[in-house]
Amino acid sequence: PHKGEGEGRTRATPLARRLAREADLNLSAIAGTGPHGRVVKADVDAAIAGGGAKPAAKAAPAAKAPAGAPAAAAAPVKAMSDEQVLKLFEQGSYDLVPHDNMRKTIARRLVEAKTTIPHFYLTLDCELDALLALRTQINAAAPVKKTDKGEAPAYKLSVNDMVI
Template sequence: MALVTPDSGAPRIFASPLARRLAKEAGLDLASLTGSGPHGRIIERDVKSAVAGGVTKKPAPAQKPVALAEAPSAATTRKFYEIDSYEEVPHDSMRKAIARRLTESIQTVPHFYLNIDCEIDALLKLREDFNAAAPKRADGTLEWKTSVNDYIVKALALALQRVPEANVTFTPEAMLKHKASDIGVAVAIPGGLITPIVRNAQAKTVREISDEIRELAGRARERKLKPVEYEGGVSAVSNLGMYGIKSFSAVINPPQSTILAVGKGEPRMVVKNGAPAVATIMSVTLSCDHRAVDGALGAELLAAFKALIEQPMALFA
């Protein structure tokens, strides 16, 4: 029995508490039942009779798709500024692609962040000695000149080999556990950012990584990279230390599962053997896709990276 109440307009259904519970468990809509109790009240036998008779269950409400947040329209944004106070520069295809991919990443990939400080004095000394040993070519240029970033890429690649559970890509059906450490290197180019991939970085020398990054970055700035050279990968390095940035968090570039944001190496006071001392410290932040790399696993990966950076001779093993 249903009664429409004047205040709400919704039908009021008279049913015993037991009948309500049984109907809920059976997925039945009480409004579709006829009560046989006093004054048309729905009672236990009415529900059981409906279930036995195969009454259609109440359909589950349709799940609405989760809408992604949209940026304000250009017209909405323009209203905040005087017409002659700005120059409008249309987005090129690269900027549109970057905006779309990073928006999708931050909205669909559950990010979390881990920070650690690395002492890099030994690394800086090793790099200085290695570069000093480079012979000169006929034109007077050096055979090689490595950067700190080259060692960071190598260290991350080896860390992923030491912690293979983090060398993975998430898919809805399975985890892809990779054999090689393919590391992206963020390169700023006019109008945007691109991340060419150093394939099998764990198997390459620091010098080979340095030469490859220089060649890839050069072609990236000329917009001559092929898709295979910047798609895929398992992790990436984004280094803003040369701009004086102390620390930051980077957005993961799917299908990669992590990205390492590298800050500036700078002298800081530390404690060694119970006494204050000055050391060159570099802060790094690992962004992780929580579906693929959880907190403990991410911490293990960062610990492996720190060990390699602070004992850099292992990078040449």
């Protein structure tokens, strides 16, 4: 398994999961050909056409929820332990901050968003030579002010400032 992948969990795109569910197929029986062995639409289509996957096991019928009760939430994702997370980074390259309730809530919501919402990443190559030259000129023209640590420019523009 890859880092961050739970044991027994099959990596699959949201479309592949839906298609497998609709075809009543067990995702773990389908060999993934996508990045890091991820099951993609073509894998599910091939399994449907070739009968290469077993039907999913039927779950026991759930007890009927009372009227007005919220829909059942998806099973929570098992979080990595602090030791597992710290092993991912070089010793001394981070500061440990205690987990207060606000940080725990933020972390839980981020994990929930990343695991339940499909994400699409776009990349774009840009030639920023003129922008970088302008940024250098503007930063060089910044007035200097005195601080406790000596003199520092009153402002310093970043590339992100310029892009936005």
